Structures are given as C-alpha cells and as structure tokens.
Amino acid sequence: xxxxxxxxxxxxxxxxxxxxxxxxxxxxxxxxxxxxxxxxxxxxxxxxxxxxxxxxxxxxxxxxxxxxxxxxxxxxxxxxxxxxxxxxxxxxxxxxxxxxxxxxxxxxxxxxxxxxxxxxxxxxxxxxxxxxxxxxxxxxxxxxxxxxxxxxxxxxxxxxxxxxxxxxxxxxxxxxxxxxxxxxxxxxxxxxxxxxxxxxxxxxxxxxxxxxxxxxxxxxxxxxxxxxxxxxxxxxxxxxxxxxxxxxxxxxxxxxxxxxxxxxxxxxxxxxxxxxxxxxxxxxxxxxxxxxxxxxxxxxxxxxxxxxxxxxxxxxxxxxxxxxxxxxxxxxxxxxxxxxxxxxxxxxxxxxxxxxxxxxxxxxxxxxxxxxxxxxxxxxxxxxxxxxxxxxxxxxxxxxxxxxxxxxxxxxxxxxxxxxxxxxxxxxxxxxxxxxxxxxxxxxxxxxxxxxxxxxxxxxxxxxxxxxxxxxxxxxxxxxxxxxxxxxxxxxxxxxxxxxxxxxxxxxxxxxxxxxxxxxxxxxxxxxxxxxxxxxxxxxxxxxxxxxxxxxxxxxxxxxxxxxxxxxxxxxxxxxxxxxxxxxxxxxxxxxxxxx
Amino acid sequence: xxxxxxxxxxxxxxxxxxxxxxxxxxxxxxxxxxxxxxxxxxxxxxxxxxxxxxxxxxxxxxxxxxxxxxxxxxxxxxxxxxxxxxxxxxxxxxxxxxxxxxxxxxxxxxxxxxxxxxxxxxxxxxxxxxxxxxxxxxxxxxxxxxxxxxxxxxxxxxxxxxxxxxxxxxxxxxxxxxxxxxxxxxxxxxxxxxxxxxxxxxxxxxxxxxxxxxxxxxxxxxxxxxxxxxxxxxxxxxxxxxxxxxxxxxxxxxxxxxxxxxxxxxxxxxxxxxxxxxxxxxxxxxxxxxxxxxxxxxxxxxxxxxxxxxxxxxxxxxxxxxxxxxxxxxx
Numbered sequence: 058x059x060x061x062x063x064x065x066x067x068x069x070x071x072x073x074x075x076x077x078x079x080x081x082x083x084x085x086x087x088x089x090x091x092x093x094x095x096x097x098x099x100x101x102x103x104x105x106x107x108x109x110x111x112x113x114x115x116x117x118x119x120x121x122x123x124x125x126x127x128x129x130x131x132x133x134x135x136x137x138x139x140x141x142x143x144x145x146x147x148x149x150x151x152x153x154x155x156x157x158x159x160x161x162x163x164x165x166x167x168x169x170x171x172x173x174x175x176x177x178x179x180x181x182x183x184x185x186x187x188x189x190x191x192x193x194x195x196x197x198x199x200x201x202x203x204x205x206x207x208x209x210x211x212x213x214x215x216x217x218x219x220x221x222x223x224x225x226x227x228x229x230x231x232x233x234x235x236x237x238x239x240x241x242x243x244x245x246x247x248x249x250x251x252x253x254x255x256x257x258x259x260x261x262x263x264x265x266x267x268x269x270x271x272x273x274x275x276x277x278x279x280x281x282x283x284x285x286x287x288x289x290x291x292x293x294x295x296x297x298x299x300x301x302x303x304x305x306x307x308x309x310x311x312x313x314x315x316x317x318x319x320x321x322x323x324x325x326x327x328x329x330x331x332x333x334x335x336x337x338x339x340x341x342x343x344x345x346x347x348x349x350x351x352x353x354x355x356x357x358x359x360x361x362x363x364x365x366x367x368x369x370x371x372x373x374x375x376x377x378x379x380x381x382x383x384x385x386x387x388x389x390x391x392x393x394x395x396x397x398x399x400x401x402x403x404x405x406x407x408x409x410x411x412x413x414x415x416x417x418x419x420x421x422x423x424x425x426x427x428x429x430x431x432x433x434x435x436x437x438x439x440x441x442x443x444x445x446x447x448x449x450x451x452x453x454x455x456x457x458x459x460x461x462x463x464x465x466x467x468x469x470x471x472x473x474x475x476x477x478x479x480x481x482x483x484x485x486x487x488x489x490x491x492x493x494x495x496x497x498x499x500x501x502x503x504x505x506x507x508x509x510x511x512x513x514x515x516x517x518x519x520x521x522x523x524x525x526x527x528x529x530x531x532x533x534x535x536x537x538x539x540x541x542x543x544x545x546x547x548x549x550x551x552x553x554x555x556x557x558x559x560x561x562x563x564x565x566x567x568x569x570x571x572x573x574x575x576x577x578x579x580x581x582x583x584x585x586x587x588x589x590x591x592x593x594x595x596x597x598x599x600x601x602x603x604x605x606x607x608x609x610x611x612x613x614x615x616x617x618x619x620x621x622x623x624x625x626x627x628x629x630x631x632x633x634x635x636x637x638x639x640x641x642x643x644x645x646x647x648x649x650x651x652x653x
Numbered sequence: 654x655x656x657x658x659x660x661x662x663x664x665x666x667x668x669x670x671x672x673x674x675x676x677x678x679x680x681x682x683x684x685x686x687x688x689x690x691x692x693x694x695x696x697x698x699x700x701x702x703x704x705x706x707x708x709x710x711x712x713x714x715x716x717x718x719x720x721x722x723x724x725x726x727x728x729x730x731x732x733x734x735x736x737x738x739x740x741x742x743x744x745x746x747x748x749x750x751x752x753x754x755x756x757x758x759x760x761x762x763x764x765x766x767x768x769x770x771x772x773x774x775x776x777x778x779x780x781x782x783x784x785x786x787x788x789x790x791x792x793x794x795x796x797x798x799x800x801x802x803x804x805x806x807x808x809x810x811x812x813x814x815x816x817x818x819x820x821x822x823x824x825x826x827x828x829x830x831x832x833x834x835x836x837x838x839x840x841x842x843x844x845x846x847x848x849x850x851x852x853x854x855x856x857x858x859x860x861x862x863x864x865x866x867x868x869x870x871x872x873x874x875x876x877x878x879x880x881x882x883x884x885x886x887x888x889x890x891x892x893x894x895x896x897x898x899x900x901x902x903x904x905x906x907x908x909x910x911x912x913x914x915x916x917x918x919x920x921x922x923x924x925x926x927x928x929x930x931x932x933x934x935x936x937x938x939x940x941x942x943x944x945x946x947x948x949x950x951x952x953x954x955x956x957x958x959x960x961x962x963x964x965x966x967x968x969x970x971x972x973x974x975x976x977x978x979x980x981x982x983x984x
Contacts, residue, residue, distance in 0.1 A: 106857050106957035188854050194831065195814040195856055200779075285832030291815060292830065325718070331732040356817055356828050356852075358835035361763040365756045372748045376741060382707065383740040384732075389714040392727045396719065404715065411707055415700040418748075422755040424762055425693040427825020428678035428686075431817060431852040497676025497821045499852045502860030508848070510672035584729045 063606025065149035066566060070156050071135030072462065077160055078127035084167065085119035086526060088112045093486070093522040096515050099507035109503035110186040111205070115166070117189030118209065121309065122216050123163045125443065128451050129312035130159075133227055133251050135462055139557035139564065140245045142236025142573050144601075147229040150610045150646060155223040157614035162215035165618045169208040176204050185209030188501060190302070191272075193283030193294035198276050204625060207276065210269045211621040217262045217269075218617060224258035227251060236556070238575035242336070245555045246329055249336045250315025253343040254308050260347075261304035268297035277624050292357060299350035307346040309443060311339060313406060313450025314381060320403040320453045321385055323553050325392025328579055331384040338377035345374045355423040356430050364423040371421035378414055382407060397551075398472030402453035405480055409445025413438055416491065431501075434494025440487040452479075452532075460550050464562045465543030471535040478528035485521025489514040548592065554579040559592040570597035607649055613642025675848040678821040682847065682868070685762055685824030685839035692758050696751050703747065762825075764836030766806035771799060775809045777816030777829035779855060780862040780956065781922055781935040791881045792911070794922030795935045797866045800874040801844050809835045814856060820849030820866050828853055841868040848936065857958030863936030884913050885925045885983050897979025900972045905964060912983065921961060928983040934959075945977045 061069060092112050095101040104112065138146055146152050166185070173182040186205045187196045196206045231252045235244065244252075271282035272294070281287035283294050322329045329335060351359060351367040359367075385407055394400065416438040420426035429435055452475075460466045493511045494500075505511065549558035558581060560569060570593045573580070580590040616639025623632035674680060681687040718727075775797075776783040784797045799805045809818045811829040818837075819826035822845075827835045851862035869877070888894035898915070901907065907916035911923045927933075930940055934956055938944040950973055952961040968976070 106860065110854075110857065110859075192815060192854065195854070200814050200856060285830075290830075290832060292833070325727070327727045328729050328731050330730065331737055334732065334737050356826050357830070358827055358833070361759045364759050368755055368759070369752055372752055373745075375748060376744050379744040380737070380741055383736075386707070386710050386714055387733075387736065389711070389718060391730065392714075392718050393720050393724055394715060394718050404711065407711060408708060411704060415704055418700060418751065419693060419696045422692055422696055422751060422758075424689045424755065424758040424825060425696060427827075428689050428693065428821060431819075431826065431854075495678050496674050497678060497848075499819070499850060501854040502850075504860045506863075508673075509676050510674045579729075582729075 060606060062611065063153075063608050065145070065153050065604055065606055065610075067134050067138050067146045067149065067152060068462070068564065068566075068568075070152050071131045071133075073156055074127050074131035074134055074159070075462075077156075077163070078124050078131060081119055081123035081163055081167075082128065083529070085116050085124050086529065088116040088119065090522060090526055092116060093519040095503060096505070097519040098516065099505050099509075099512050101504055104503070106503045107186065108181055110188075110501075111170075111181070111184040113501055114185045114188050114209070115170075118166065118185060118213075119163075120443070121189060121305070122213065123159075123166070125309050125447050125451070126220065127159055129254070129309075130155075130223060132247070132312065132316070132451075132454050132458065133223070133255075136458055136557060137227065137231065137248050137251050138234070139461070139560070139568060140248045140555050141231060141234060141239060142556050142569060142575065143230065143234040144568050144572075145604075146226055147234055148226050149604060150607050151222050151226050153607065154610035154614055155219045155226065157611045158215060158219035158222070158617055161614055161618045162212055162219060165215060165621060166208060166212035169205070169212075178203065183208065185212075190298055191294075192291070192298075193272065193275075194285065194291040196272060196276075196294075197283060206272075207625050210272050210276070211625060214266065214269055214273075215617050215621055217266050220258050221262050224255040224262070227255045228259070231255075236569075236573050236575050242333065243575055243578045246318035246332065246335055246339075247312075247315035250311045250318070250339050253339050254311045257304045257308050257311075257343055257346065261301045261308065264297055265301035268294060268301065271297075273624070292354075295354050295357065296350070299353045300347075302353065303350045304343075304346045306442070307342055309447050310410075310450075311342070313447045313454075314339065316450045316454035316457070317385060317403045317406050319553075319555070320399050320457050321388045323457070323551050324395045324397055324400040324403075325389050326395075326552070327388060327392040328554070328582075328584070329384070330387035330390075331380075332578065335381055335384050338380045341377045342374065345370065345377070349374055352421060352423075352426070353430075355420075355426045368421055368423050372418065375414065375418055375421070382411060382414075397456070398467070398469055398476055399453050399456035399551075401473065401476040402449050402456060405476065406446055406449040406453060409441055409449060409483070413441030413446055416441065429494060431499055432494035433490040433498050433500055436500050437487050437490035437494065440483070440490070444483055444487065449479075452476075457551070458557075459539070460546030461557055461562045461564070463539070463543075464546055465539050466546050466550055467535050467539050467543065471531055471538070475528050475531045475535060478531060479525055482521050482524030482526075482528055486518050486525060487521070489518045489521075493518070549581075554582040556580060559590070561595070566603050567597065567601040569593050570595070570601075607646065609642050609646035609649060611642075613639055613646060616640070616642060675846075676821050676850070680822055681824075682822040682843050682845065683824055683839040683841045685837065686822055687842075688758050688762050689825050692754055695754060699747055699751060703744075762837075764806070764827075764838050766804045766836075766838035770804035770806040770838065773797060773799070773805060773807050775807055775818050775829065777809075777811040777813075777818065777851065777855070777862075779813050780851070780858040780959070782818075782851075782862070782864045783812075783922065786878070789878050789882065791878065792923045793881060793926065793930075795864050795932065796930050797864065798874055798877050799841060799866060799868055800871045801841050801868050803871065804838060804840050806836060806838045809837070815853050816851045816855045816862065817853035818849070819852040820847050820864070822847045823849075823866060823868075826852045844868050844870060846931075850936070858956050861935060861937055861956045865932065865936055880929065880984070881926055885915065886928075888979060888982050893975045893978035894982040895979075897975035897977070897982075900968070900975050901979060904968070904972075906976075909961070924980065924983060926983055928981045940981075942977050942981065945980060946973050949973050949976055 095103045169184040173180045176183050183204050185208050274280040275282050281289050283291045348370045352371045420429045493514050496511050498511050546562040577587050583589050616635050620635030681690045774785040782795050785792045809827050809829045811831045816829040817826045824839045827837050845868055847866045849864050888898050909918040909921035913925045933940050951963050952959040
C-alpha cells in the first residue's frame with residue numbers, strides 16, 4: 058500500500074492513471090445512461106431540468122478531462138519510456154505529482170454531486186451546470202449564483218496543473234532519454250504522437266487557464282471580463298475557450314492515432330506504411346489545429362470573411378487526416394493480417410473515424426453548419442470522433458499492451474464480444490443522432506416535444522447506449538477474469554517491432570537490464586536491411602540503482618484542492634493552509650536526500 | 654457498413670413520408686434554408702462517395718490479406734512517394750469543390766436584405782422570445798408573423814445570456830448575444846406554421862424556450878398587424894373577464910407585463926393581445942383555459958427556473974379563473 062502511495066515508478070503511475078481514469082470513465086458513462094434514459098421518450102421526467110443540466114455538464118467534463126486524457130496518459134506513462142529504452146521518465150517525482158493532482162482534481166469535481174447540504178442546497182444540486190464549454194455570460198455570478206460553476210472552474214484549474222506538469226515531463230523524457238542510436242526518425246509512431254500531444258498540452262492549457270482566471274475574477278472579485286453591460290463581450294470567452302478547445306480535440310485524438318499506428322503494423326506483420334508521412338502529418342495537424350477554432354462559432358456572427366477563412370482552414374485540416382487514413386489502409390494492404398481483438402479495435406477506429414471526419418466536413422461549411430451546430434447532428438459527430446475514434450483507439454491500446462502491463466493476455470473470445478457489442482452499440486446510439494439533429498432537435502435539452510417526430514430515433518439511440526454499457530461490462534469481466542486465469546504473456550506475445558517487447562511482462566522495476574543500442578526503426582524485426590536486435594539479458598550484468606519512493610509529490614498536490622476550497626467556501630485561512638501545504642511539499646521534495 | 658447505409662437511406666425515406674417534422678432542416682421553406690440545404694446535400698454526396706470508396710478499400714484489405722496458413726511473410730514495404738502525393742491531392746481537390754460553393758453561399762446568406770424588407774427585432778430572454786416590428790411600432794412575444802414571399806430581415810440580440818434564434822424550415826440559426834446585434838434575412842416560400850427553438854444552452858429551461866413563426870399571405874399579415882396595433886379589447890362589463898382585469902391590475906402581474914393602457918411592465922412578455930396567440934409559455938402549451946390556469950398558479954413547476962414565481966399570498970381559484978377569462982378576451 059505505502060509503496061503505491063509513494064511510488065515514482067512510471068509503470069506503477071501508469072497503472073494508477075489507468076484504474077483511476079477507468080473509474081471516472083464508468084462514472085461518466087453512468088451519467089450518459091441517465092441522460093439517454095431521460096431522452097428515451099418525449100417529455101421525459103426521470104430527472105429534473107436542473108439535474109439534467111448537471112448531468113450533461115459533468116458527462117462532458119468527466120469524459121474529456123478525467124477519462125480520455127488520463128487514459129492516454131496511462132499509456133504515455135507505461136509505454137513511452139519502454140518504447141524509447143529508458144529506465145523511467147525524466148522527472149519521476151513530478152510524474153507522481155501529476156497523478157495525484159489529477160486524482161484530487163477529479164475527486165474535487167465529483168464531490169460537487171454530494172456536498173450540496175454544505176452549501177444549503179440538496180444533494181445533486183451544486184454540481185457544475187453550465188456545460189463542459191461553460192459559455193460566458195451564463196457562467197457569471199448574476200446568472201449562476203450557486204457554487205456549481207465555482208466547482209467547475211476551480212476543478213479545471215487544478216486539472217490543468219496536472220496536465221501541464223505531465224506535458225513538460227514527457228517532452229523532456231522523449232527528447233532526452235532516448236536509447237543510444239534512437240534518432241527522432243526512429244522513434245515509434247506512438248511516442249511521436251505523444252510528443253506532439255504534449256506540445257499541444259503545454260501551449261493550449263495556458264489559454265484555458267487564462268480564460269478561467271478571468272472567469273474566476275469575474276465571479277469572486279467582481280471584475281467584468283465577460284460582462285456586456287460593462288463594455289466587454291461574452292464572445293471573448295468563446296474565442297479563448299475554443300482556442301484551447303480545438304487543440305484539445307487533437308490532444309484527445311492524436312494518442313489514439315499513435316496507438317493505431319503501432320497496432321496495425323504488428324498484426325499485419327508489415328512496417329507502418331509511410332512512417333515519415335504519418336509522423337509529419339501528425340505534426341502538421343498539431344500546427345493546423347491552432348488555426349481553426351472559430352469553426353465552433355459560425356453562429357456567433359463573426360462576418361462572412363472570418364467565416365470563409367475558418368471554413369477554409371478547417372477543410373484543409375482534413376487533408377493530413379485523410380493522409381493518415383490512407384497510410385493505415387496501405388499498411389494493411391499486402392500484409393498478413395491476424396484478427397486479434399486489438400486489431401479489431403484499431404480497424405474499428407479507422408472505420409468510425411472516417412464517418413466522424415466526413416460529418417466534420419459537412420460542418421466545416423458555415424451555411425450547412427448553421428443548421429447543424431448545437432443540434433444532435435454535432436453530438437453524433439463528436440461521438441464518432443471521440444467514442445468511435447479515441448475510445449476505440451484506446452481499447453486497441455489496452456488489448457495490445459495489457460499483457461505488457463500485467464503479464465497476462467486478456468481473453469480474445471471475450472474481447473471479440475466486447476468489440477462487436479460496442480461497435481453495434483455505438484452505431485445504434487450515435488448514428489440516429491445525425492437525423493435527430495437534422496430533424497430539428499437541439500442538444501443540451503432535458504426534454505423535447507413529441508411533435509418533432511424524433512421519438513423513435515431517440516429510443517433507438519438509448520438502446521444503443523445500453524448496448525455500449527453491456528460491452529463495457531464484458532470488458533470489466535475480461536479484466537477480472539484475466540487477473541486470475543489469463544494466459545501468461547511472456548516477453549512478446551504479438552511479435553512486436555519496438556523495444557517494449559524485448560523485456561519481460563510486466564517489466565522489472567529497472568525496465569532494461571542493459572540499455573539497448575538502436576540501429577533502425579524496427580529494432581526487433583528482420584527486414585531487407587537488417588537482422589533483429591538481441592533482447593537484453595534476463596538478469597542485469599551489473600547492479601542497477603532504483604530510486605525509492607517519495608511522499609512529497611502527494612503532499613504538494615494536496616495543497617491545490619485545499620487552496621481551491623478557499624474561494625469555494627469564502628474562507629481566507631484555507632488559502633494560507635493550501636499555500637503552506639503546497640510550498641511545504643515542494644520544499645521537502647526539493648531537499649529530499651538524493652539517495653534513499 | 655452496408656447495413657448502416659441502408660439504415661440511413663431508410664430513415665431519410667421515412668422522414669420524407671413520415672410525420673410532419675415541423676422543425677426539420679431537411680424540409681426548407683425559405684430561400685435561406687434552401688441555400689443551406691442545397692449546399693448540405695452537395696457535400697453529403699461528396700462525403701458519401703468518399704465514405705464508400707475508403708470503407709470499401711478497408712474491407713477489401715481486411716478480407717484479401719487476412720492471415721492464411723502457408724502464406725509467405727509480407728514484403729516489408731515502407732512507403733511510396735507517388736501514392737502519398739496522390740492521396741494528398743485527391744482530398745484537396747474534392748475540398749475545392751466543397752469550398753467554392755461554400756464561400757459563395759456564405760456571402761449570399763450574410764443577412765443583407767433590400768430596404769423595403771419587413772424588419773423584425775428578436776430579443777432573447779431567459780426563457781422566451783420578444784419580437785418587435787420597429788416599422789410598425791408593435792411588440793409581441795413567442796409567435797412571430799411574417800408575410801409570405803417578401804424579404805424579411807431579422808435583427809437578433811439578447812436581454813440576458815446568449816441564446817440562439819433557430820427556425821430550421823426558414824434557415825440556419827444565429828446567436829442572440831447581449832450587447833451585439835446579428836442579422837439574418839430570408840424570404841418564406843409557403844404559408845404555414847413553422848416551429849423553432851433556442852439552440853444555445855441558456856440555463857435551466859433552455860429546452861422550454863420554443864417559438865413559432867406564422868407565415869401568412871400579405872393581406873392576412875396586414876390584418877394581424879392592424880389587430881396588434883389596436884389597444885386591448887375592453888372586457889364586457891359584469892363578466893369574469895372584467896373581474897380578471899381588476900385582479901390583474903391589483904396583483905404583481907403589472908410589474909412585469911405590458912397590457913397597453915393597463916400596465917407598463919417590460920420584464921415579461923407583452924400581453925396586450927395574448928388571447929390571439931395559439932400557445933403560451935414560449936410555445937410550450939396550447940393557449941387554453943386549463944393550461945393558462947395552471948401556468949398562472951405555478952409557472953416554475955411547468956417551466957423550471959421561470960421568473961414568474963408563485964404569487965404570495967397565492968391567488969384564489971376564483972381569481973385565477975377570472976384572470977384566465979380576461980387574458981383570453983385579449984384577442
């Protein structure tokens with residue numbers, strides 16, 4: 058127990074990220090099921106309007122910040138150091154700090170469901186209710202007087218610190234800790250996409266931090282950053298939020314693209330087609346992702362010139378995305394494809410992401426988008442991208458790397474059940490939403506009129522959502538069953554080309570008994586140019602120093618939610634306690650004896 | 654994949670002959686809505702073609718290159734420059750075919766209208782719509798009337814938070830933003846009763862912020878405007894309606910609602926001709942005695958967060974019945 062609380066081992070932190078993020082994924086999923094149950098029929102009254110608004114706000118916030126991002130982070134943690142032949146990340150204690158801040162931030166946000174009575178309100182009354190996008194000026198104190206929005210903005214500020222710390226950590230790790238001979242153009246595609254993602258994190262999160270700081274000042278100190286009566290405009294929030302929000306979309310999708318770029322070559326027994334092009338298109342997407350934010354704002358009235366420009370940049374970003382898809386198909390073409398569960402999910406990613414990408418092109422066109430934005434059509438689009446895309450990709454990664462992370466193979470039979478239930482479920486849940494939106498149903502409404510004629514389609518969508526839930530249940534059974542009865546994996550159950558497969562599963566605490574020297578892009582494969590590398594010996598030829606754990610990252614992390622409680626409860630002394638704990642933790646951390 | 658396509662086709666076909674779909678963007682009834690629809694259909698077919706080609710390639714690759722015993726190990730190809738160029742250019746070319754009509758339509762639907770267009774000012778409120786006709790000097794709520802076949806210019810703004818004005822059969826949405834005015838313009842093609850609703854999340858009752866647009870012949874529109882411009886109907890003496898007027902005048906109603914010559918409130922909808930509207934509570938309920946009575950007695954239970962709270966002390970049932978009679982008399 059203590060060893061898990063104080064751990065600085067990237068593998069253990071990766072597992073902590075996985076299980077924490079998966080728990081939040083289940084919470085976000087339950088929220089989605091209540092939403093779908095409410096909408097199963099017109100004039101639904103399972104929950105009240107106020108509860109519904111909290112549910113969709115927390116569903117979005119949870120899935121983006123507490124489930125998908127940290128699930129990716131679990132792979133950054135576990136896999137990236139193994140892929141580059143490192144013993145750990147560059148700053149192991151900072152890594153632990155990132156995890157604890159993430160956990161505490163997530164708990165802080167979710168505590169809002171239960172602590173209503175402390176704010177003279179009922180349970181299920183003070184959770185955030187302004188949408189995951191939190192548009193000003195609805196979020197101003199005048200229109201949202203309760204603590205709901207305070208929980209949201211303070212929670213996101215805490216989580217931002219976690220992401221930023223992890224971002225810097227992984228950039229330094231990937232740039233500086235690569236094994237000898239691993240030039241940048243020999244770095245595995247997943248690690249490359251991780252690097253691009255982390256650059257997006259460290260550049261995009263400061264923008265939302267500023268936007269939230271303005272909102273915080275408006276709400277707590279009476280400033281007027283988003284108040285139109287004072288001469289400001291609430292549109293400022295939208296620009297800042299989407300300037301963060303669109304790179305955020307790529308923060309969510311690029312890691313999954315990286316995973317797919319690993320899984321396809323392994324199971325097609327063929328190198329990634331156009332590795333250089335896949336890497337450069339990922340970098341290009343990272344840059345272009347900064348120039349498209351106003352396509353979330355076509356209905357705002359920015360004028361025909363701005364609309365035309367952002368429409369053009371948005372369409373342009375489809376090009377590098379399309380290039381990736383063609384390269385993946387070319388990777389499969391001419392291969393010797395083994396239909397493992399991981400491959401099923403990777404192909405599912407491509408098949409579903411195509412649909413999400415194409416519906417994306419229909420709302421890259423502003424006149425068409427004016428009929429689509431803020432309707433269920435967009436809900437369909439984002440779920441094809443983030444569920445059909447990111448989640449399918451993450452599950453591909455889970456089935457692919459689970460044996461590396463735990464030493465046991467997940468059941469392929471249950472895995473196929475999981476895949477097909479999820480595949481059918483997601484299409485049943487999300488495809489009808491295209492039509493629901495085009496027939497006139499806006500999103501974020503807790504009830505709708507039977508006159509709209511979308512009742513049957515909504516019922517179908519709800520059935521699909523419950524089918525997805527069933528598929529996730531099968532996955533949970535698979536994990537539990539594998540823990541006891543899963544087949545042992547050995548070093549390399551798949552015949553992978555990258556370094557993580559050259560060491561035992563799970564890897565020893567020092568990862569590599571001898572740091573390998575890398576001479577090419579596919580070190581463990583035989584190609585026309587080279588023979589496979591020799592795996593490191595089972596026992597280290599020389600003793601390896603392994604760092605002990607530390608309590609101080611967790612202590613420092615604890616300071617942040619305490620600090621956040623100060624404005625939430627209007628208690629000044631809590632601010633001093635929070636700062637003291639944070640600084641105390643950092644001080645003890647900084648002066649911790651080098652050798653433990 | 655094939656199944657999904659079939660579902661789409663079936664559902665689209667179903668939507669053509671099934672219900673009336675009063676809020677559908679796929680059934681345009683104005684030049685503005687038609688322009689968006691033409692563009693969407695255009696892009697849809699490009700997208701459908703790309704979908705079929707790419708998904709087919711994927712499926713063929715999976716079937717053709719599925720593992721078989723005894724197949725020799727695949728050739729380790731690493732890439733192909735010409736192919737990379739080809740599949741970079743192909744989508745780029747298709748996008749040109751999408752981008753050109755897009756930009757053309759953006760400028761064609763930018764909200765400009767001839768000087769003699771019917772002008773309507775839309776003001777979003779939490780959670781109802783106010784409509785003003787500056788040229789006619791009239792104000793109404795939740796049901797907008799426009800003449801068929803005449804250009805209409807709608808100026809959109811908000812009194813509180815951001816809303817979005819959306820009547821899909823008549824065209825795309827525009828946000829109602831406090832401190833800013835946005836414009837759309839359209840020319841309705843056929844008479845009818847079209848429904849719309851707020852499309853930007855605006856708080857507790859966002860779902861209950863609906864509206865209707867009545868498109869009618871020029872002469873009917875003229876008649877409607879004449880009625881709206883006249884003062885409120887005086888209730889017949891010694892009827893429930895007259896008692897209702899007295900209840901209205903001595904209750905908190907006057908603080909928020911305007912009835913010309915009776916009260917000057919501007920926080921809630923103008924009620925001068927409320928009896929002539931087909932719905933109440935921003936398009937939520939039919940305008941009948943039962944719903945009006947429930948609405949007056951306890952609006953927040955019907956529309957969460959509604960500013961019209963329960964009267965303290967509560968109105969008696971007799972008072973409410975009288976008020977209902979009065980409001981219904983205000984044709």
